[in-house]
Amino acid sequence: MSLSGRLFSILLLCVQFIPPALASDEQRFADFGTCRLSSGASLKDCKIGYRTYGKLNENKSNAILIPTWYGGSSQEHAYLAESQYINPENFFIIIVDAIGNGVSVSPSNSQSQPLGQFPTFTITDMVTVQHRLITEKLGITNLHAIVGLSMGAMQSLQWAVHYPGFATRYASIIGSPKLAAFDIINWSTRIKLMTWHLECQCQTPLEVMAAMRMLGQTPTSLTETFEGLDVEAEIAKRAKSAQLPAGQTWNKIRQAQAMLTYNITAQFDNDLVKAANAINEKLLIIVSKGDRVVSPGPATALARLTDATLLELDKGCGHADPWCDAETFSNALQEFLAE
Template sequence: MSVTDHKIFELGDFAFAGGTVPNARLAYQTYGELADDKSNAILFPTWFAGTHIHNEWLIGPGKALDTTRYFVIAPNLFGNGLSSSPSNTPAPYDRARFPNVTILDNVTAQHRLITEHFGITRLPLVIGASMGAAQTYQWAVSYPDMVERMASITGSSHTSPHNKVFLDGLRYALTADAAFADGDYPEPPRIGLRAFARVLAGWALSQAFYWERVYEKVGFATLDDFLTNLWEPIFATADANDLLAQIWTWKHADIGLTPGFDGDTEAALAAITAKAVALPALKDLYFPPEDEAWAVGHMRDAKLIVVPGIWGHLTGGGSDPEGAAFIDNALRELLAR
C-alpha cells in the first residue's frame, strides 16, 4: 500500500491537551478481514515520523500479524501529516498554532475509532514500536478490560530524562534555522531539516553499527554518502511543524499522567492486566533495555526479551533482517499464550 492509501475517521470537534480542534481527523489503514464476532482485531499504532506503511513489515500472510487470521488496524499518530497535524489543519490551528497533543489524546481518538466505527470491545493484541509502544502502554492502562495482550517494541512507558535531552537536540536543530521563522516559514527550513536528519542518524543507530561500517554493507560507499544520500532525503520533504508537534508528544509521554494515577508511573504499570512482552533492542540509545527491565519489574504479567543485534533503535522497524525475525517469533509466542 502507499502512504496515500488510507481511510479517515472523522472525530468532529476534538479536545487535545492544548485545545480543541474542529473537524479533527484520524487517518488509519486496515489489513485482513474483521471476524463476524469481531474477536480478531489487533491494534498497531504508528511511530515518530512514520505512517501505517512503516508497520507493514510485521503484517501479512505468514507473518506474526497474519492477515489470514487477524484484522490489523494501524492508526496514524497525530502530527504525522495524515491524521490531524500542523500541516493539514486549517487556520487558526495550523502550523505552530496547532495545539499540543499527548499520547493519551491519540489513544482516546483510537478508542473512538475501535468502538464507534468498528464496534470492537476486545483486542487480542495491542502492539507498537517506539512512540507506538508509548501508545501501547497507554492503551493497557486506559482500557485494561479491552487489551488482552500488549507488546512494546523498542519503546517505553514514559520518556526518560536522557531521552528528553535528545529530543531537545532535535527541536533546537529545527528552530535554530532562521528560515524556520517561528513556524510560519514560506519555504521549508532546509538547513534545520538537514541538521535534524544528522542528529537523528547519530542516535537511531548504535555505535557498533558505525564501528563495523554496516552502512557499507547496505550499499553506501562512505559514511558521508550514508548520511547525505539516505538520512537527509528522508526528512528533506518533512514538515518542520509536524516534526515538532510529534517531538512534544514524545517528550511528554508518561502513563503515570493518566487520570487517577497522579503522576505515579509505577502505579500505572502495576495496574496493567494484559499479558505483556517488552522487546527492547540491545543497543538502543533511545530506550535501553534497562528502562524496560524497570517497567517489567512493576507489571503483573510481563516478560522482558532483549532483541540482539547492533542496529540500535532501528531494530524495532524491521531494518535488520535478523532482528525482524526475532521480533516476529516473539510476537507469535505472545499470541499463542
C-alpha cells in the same frame, strides 16, 4: 519492503524517506469534527486515517490495533499485516495514523489550524481518538491486542493504563513507559533544531540533525557504516538532501512534543510500581540493549515489575534490532498473539 529498507527507516526513526510497503489496503478516514484535547484546546477538522487488513470475526474478538511510530503512516506499517508478523488470515488488523503524522489531522494538512497554529497534543490524545475510532466507527468493544513500535509502543502502553482491560494483551516493541533523561535531551534538542531551521531556513541545523540521526546507531554500527568515509562530508551530503518543508517540520515538532510529555506513571503519582500494578493484562516488552533512540531502561523496569514477557535484543543495531533479528522478533510476537 526489503530488510535493508526497514533497517534504514527504523535507524532514522522514520524521519526520512521510507520505501513504500509491499501491500496496503485502502486509506480510510474517520471524521470526528472537533476533538477536545487533554489540554482543553480544540482540535478542528479532526480526521483520523486508518487501514484494515483481514476480516473481523463474528464475535468481534480477533481485532488487533497497530498505532504508528514517529512520523510513520499506516501504509508504511502494512508489512506488519503479513503472515510473518500478524497473519491477516487469523486477525482483523487496524493500523491507525497517529495525530500529526501528515495523514491524520496534522499541522501540514489542517485548513483551520495550519503549521504553528496547530495545538500541541499528547500521546493520550492520540489514544483517546483511536478509542473513538474503534468503538464509535468500527463498533468494536474489545481488542485481542494492541501492538506498537517505538512511539507506537508508547501508545500501546498508554492504552493499557488509560483504557484498562480494553485489550487482552499489549505489545511494546522498542518503546518505553516514559522517556529516560537521555531521550528527553535527545528529543528536546531535535525540537530546538527544527525550530531553528524554520526560523533561519539555513543548513546548519540540518547538518546537526543529520549528525544526530547518525548518532542513533550504536558506536560499533556507526564505525562499521562510515569507516573510510569522510564523515563530515557525509553529514553535509545528508543535510543537503534532507527535505524539510514547513508542514512536515511542524508535524515532527508536534509529535516530538507529544513524546516529551508522555509518561504513563503521571496518573499514579509518578510511581512506576503503581502503574505496573494497574496493568493486569498480558504484556510483551521487546527492547534493544543498545538503543540510542528510545532508552531500554524504563521498559525493562516495567517488564520486571509485571508478569511481562521480556525479550532483550542485542544484535548491535540499536533501535533497529527487531529488524536485524527479524526471526526472533517475529517468533516472539506470533507466540504472544497466540497465547
